[in-house]
Amino acid sequence: MSPTATDRAPGAALDVRSITKRYGDTPAVDAVSLDIRAGEFVTLLGASGSGKTTLLRIIAGFADADEGSLLVDGQELRSVPVHRRDIGMVFQNYALFPHLNVEQNVAYPLRMRGMRGPERRRRVAEALEAVHLPTFGRRRITELSGGQQQRVALARAIVSRPRLLLMDEPLGALDRNLRDALQLEISRLSRELGLTVVNVTHDQEEALTMSDRIALLDRGRLVQFATPDDLYHRPVDDTAAAFVGESNLFRGSVRDDGTLDGADGVVFSPPSLVDGSAVGSGRVAVMVRPSLVRITAVGSAPEAHSRVDGRVSGIVYAGDSRKIIVTTASGTELIAREDAARPLDVSVEQPVTLHWDARSSIVTRLAAGSAGATAPAPETRRTARA
């Protein structure tokens, strides 16, 4: 889409300021603030009920917030009706218009903005070229595959060169290979066009792949707004640690001897939280990634390592890696992940010790109202895709 690179309208900065939306007494979005820079690709990540879709609907204008403000390049957006917000949108299940062909679908936003004639045709052709469907203009929507429909939806969303591109689970309906390919393509396109993108997904892998920054939401609250790297390596609390990536998570308070109280006698050493402050005497969460956990015979773990005992309860191959599932005395399942190419030296039912370099532990605060604040049991979280 190089011909347009010079005359494109660059994306706007979006300042979300303490946006709150209540349904009855429960806040669906609870005082969420995000400073999204012009040209930034931001993903709202969270489980269902986290408020991510509600927040997107508020930004799009389909719902109004109860409190807070939305500033686009410093201008309040909340009082602007949907059709004048100058947004482009990619919808879940595409929402392509079945009575219009590809060209007419892509032309729709331009038609609504009163653009006609050769200029409109040129812009439609450019948009179709940008999504690699230059010859598909006359096709009917029903003749397209899922991936092609997704591309048409994307072309339709960018054709008017909107100040904001909003995407609601844009890849949810596609199979994995197609999704991977389109993730990269959407990232490329948004950067080439300088679009400011707000994307919504429940798929952390998609969020990590595509985003400049991720806003992790949980029950309406903003947990963390950070780069993928920060979110993965420096989660602010146990909610973030549990949600992003595969993790072994222990919650408890630290005893004088450096072990974690109430968590199968986990020995751990780091005296400071991930943000550098002292652990103190409060309750904390200790998280370690399965790929950093090693497995050995009972009693033979290095003295300096953090460790926990258990019994192998399962061995699962997942492509190039292998998951060893270990159940501790209290029944918690932990995971060690190792290279599948290495010879297997444990068997099911074998008692083992899991150990890891103390520096691999990530120690975070407990989120207010998180499950761990009441139940001190450690927890293993596995991602949907191994």
Place this chain on the structure above:
Amino acid sequence: MGRVLTNQGGGRRWWISVGLLGLLFVLLALVVPLAVVVQRSLDAGFDNFADALASASFIRSLGNTAVLAVGVTLCSAVIGYPYAYAMARSGRVVSRILLTALMLSFWTSLLVRSYAWQVILNDTGLVNEALQFLGVIDEPLQLIRTPAATLIGMTHILVPFTILAIFAQLRGISPDLAIAARGLGATRTRAFWSVTFPLSLPGLAAGSLLVFVLTLGYYVTPQLLGGAGNPVIGQSIVEQTNALLNTGVGSAMAVILLLIVVVILGVAARFLGLGRVLGLATERSDR
């Protein structure tokens, strides 16, 4: 599908035999009487047809019927579309209320509904009494025995067909499409006219066609509300058969009506697709 697994052969045979019963019924109840009518219409060669077409009153009733059918179709569309839209797009409670009201009207005998309109539109009916009470008029208005009365009554009786056809079509259109249109720069009004309305047209067409064709054959309601002044085809046929005892000519008129209906359905099937004409629109239009 494996024959062994599903025992489809036996199941199919069973359905075919049940279907044959239905076929037998259709043959006896429809085809046989129809054959009798056709045979009678031809009992004097084509003379009955010549007489029918030479009859000024029959030609006039054809015109009356066409005007009535167009009127009822248009009124049903104008009244029915917003009703169907409200039914398809409002919340569960409102939608249920609208559907219940519609079905109550639909299930009430057409005779009862025609008489009800007679009571309302009579010289001493509700409308005239009310207008006189309010002092708007001194003498009762001529409401009953006018084409307008027939139009009102027929629209009331047939509008459920339009509503249900449009409703079925609208239900198949995802509300997300209109929302998407707004997200892409359309006002609510433009989103409706550029997306929802064009997608609902097959339903509107099917409902309208149904109402148009049904109107052509109505007799009772025009007789009760319109009187004898502006007879429709049905009234012409009854007059020939019952009053003038000209069963041959009456049958010829009935056959002419049948041919008109067949031609209309044929043309509609050609341009709208037979399935839609029969209200069997199975292709969902939102995917």
